[in-house]
Amino acid sequence: MKSAVETLNPTRVRLTVEVPFEELKPSLDAAYKKINQQVTVPGFRKGKVPARVIDQRFGRGAVLEEAVNDALPKLYQDAVNEGELSPLGQPEVDITELKDNELLAFTAEVDVRPSIEIPDYSGIEVTVDAVEVTDEDVEKSVEQLRERFASTTVVERPAAEGDVVKIDLEARVDGEVLEDGVAKGIDYTIGSGELLDGIDEAVTGLEAGGSATFTSELKGGSAAGREAEVKVDVTSVSARELPELDDDFAQLASEFDTLEELRADSRKRLERMKKYDQATQAQEKVLDELISLVEVPIPEKLLQDEINTRKHNLVNHQLAQLGMDLATYLKMQEKSEEEFETELKEQAEKGIRTQFILDELVSKEKLNVNQEELTEHLMRRAQSSGMSPDQFAQAVVEGGQVPMLVGEVARGKALAVVVEAAKVTDTNGETVSMEDEEDEESAETADASAETAGEPAEQGGEKSEG
Structure with missing residues (x-):
């Protein structure tokens, strides 16, 4: 087999493939066998009709068509591997020549993952909200707890x-x-x-x-x-x-003996929440800065597929569960259909750019995903989906989505690498260290940021590498 790759634009190529006829022999044999099982010819037992009789009765063309259809997927994949391509979606195949006992030639146009150059990202600087818990915040938290015991x-x-x-x-x-x-x-x-x-x-x-x-x-x-x-x-x-705010209330509403211990615990919880929010904010801002540094061409078909998928999920899942149609939603949001479509396109473009950039970083930084990391991510996804870990794991395996989850974890790790290299300062001018945030919460926020990118590439049938 001979193949050549022609670059049509940064995100699309045309493969030209020529296959000597002898390479089609396994597929021809399979075609005769398949037709044999489907037809009945007087004078011959089922499955024992000679090839020459099948050619005479049903035409050699039908056999060739069956053989080519059988051979094309492997021939295409061999050409993709030979060209070291990363295809996105299904190819558009055109058979340009088919000479019996001589040659099969075809072309295949397909979108491919663009080549991306990741610049030095160590100079990224972002400012995030400071972690400040006021006495008023604490009192509001305690008051909310008090409301629950009214x-x-x-x-x-x-x-x-x-x-x-x-x-x-x-x-x-x-x-x-x-x-x-x-x-x-x-x-x-x-x-x-x-x-x-x-x-x-x-x-x-x-x-x-x-x-x-x-x-x-x-x-x-x-x-x-x-x-x-x-x-x-x-x-x-x-x-x-409302119950009186005293030590008795603290003992009723918590594991603490005094109101002051309850307030101290409320302060700690609020600080943890604000640190989580701060880490999320840092990752989102760093990701935006990274995206602005990298030129990412986007395949038009992939973009349109991503837009259609996002719109379908909104209309048929999120809004349908609320008993609402798109027109009603737009009215409540005070948006025109044109504004909605523009926002949807921007979100889809950002999602695709994010995935391409983070996937390139995974490759550049040689990041791998181990079983423990995958299991932790699966547990978090199961919790957010409302399914048990066993149910979610079974659905993932049956749906062939394990590579997708591996890709999400790997992209989360890639984003964490960039965040650690960035200079993060809070609104008080204090440096925020992200290197110590390698706990479950930071992993969760990194995964969430990576998931926000969507899984546009996988929708085209490509499998993530972990």
Whole structure:
């Protein structure tokens, strides 16, 4: 077999392949055998029809077509390997010549991973929020905990802000009660903003047995985004009573004996959360700076496939679960379809650039993924998916997605290398050391940043290398 590679542009090549006919013999034999199992010829046992009879009865052309279809995938892959190419997606194959007993020639055009030069990234500098936990932050945290231990007592008076009302709701659109617009026995805290706009004003001042009607835009369900007339019936009013902030509360709400110990623990937790947020912010900013340094040509078909995939996931999964269509979503976001499409394209482009750059860094830095790292990543992904680790692992293996997970971990490690080399300063002018962040949290943020890139290359059928 002879093959040649022609570069059509930085992300697309044309392979020209010539195959001597003798190399097709295994596929020809397989074609005759397959046809033999499918046809019945009087005078011959099934599967024992001679090749010359098959040629006479069904035509040599049918055999050649079957043989070529059988041989093409391996011939194409051999040409890809010979050309040391990294294809993205499926090729467009055109058979240019087929001479019986002489020659098979074909061309294959395919998108390829572009050649990327990674510049010196040690000069990247970013500024992140300082880790500061104020007394007010601590008190707010303790107050939220206190809210969880509030008790309620039914009262015989008009409802006021902070009270818990038990209500029944009925929503009408164009005078018709919606099938999914009726709810009974809902506990609602006035002022929480957790239900419909306008409900606080409607129920404030009502006693048990009182009713009110108000107009509100529905946030979900079959009529999401539409104006509805909502009738609310109050069946009971309860006052909320908060426990005293003292040592008894600390013992009730935590494993600590004193309120001061509870406050100290709240401060530590808030510091950990802010350090996590700081690490995430550093990685996102460093990644943006890295992307700005590297020229990355993007295959048009890969970009369009990524845009279509992201749009499909949004419309058919995220919005569908909320009972919402794209038009309603755009209205709530106050975006035009053109603005949405522009944002979607920008996100897809960034995702593809990120993956290409980080994959090149994995190769350049010779980063490998060990079993422990893969297992930890799988556990985190399982937790975020709501599946057990065993269920998630089984789904990954059955779906052939292990290489994809390996790629995610490797890209996370590549990003961590760049972040460690960057100069990260907080808003107080203090240097933030990322070298000591090699714990589970930093690994999680690095993985998350790498996952944000999406998996555009794998969608084309390419397998990540680990």
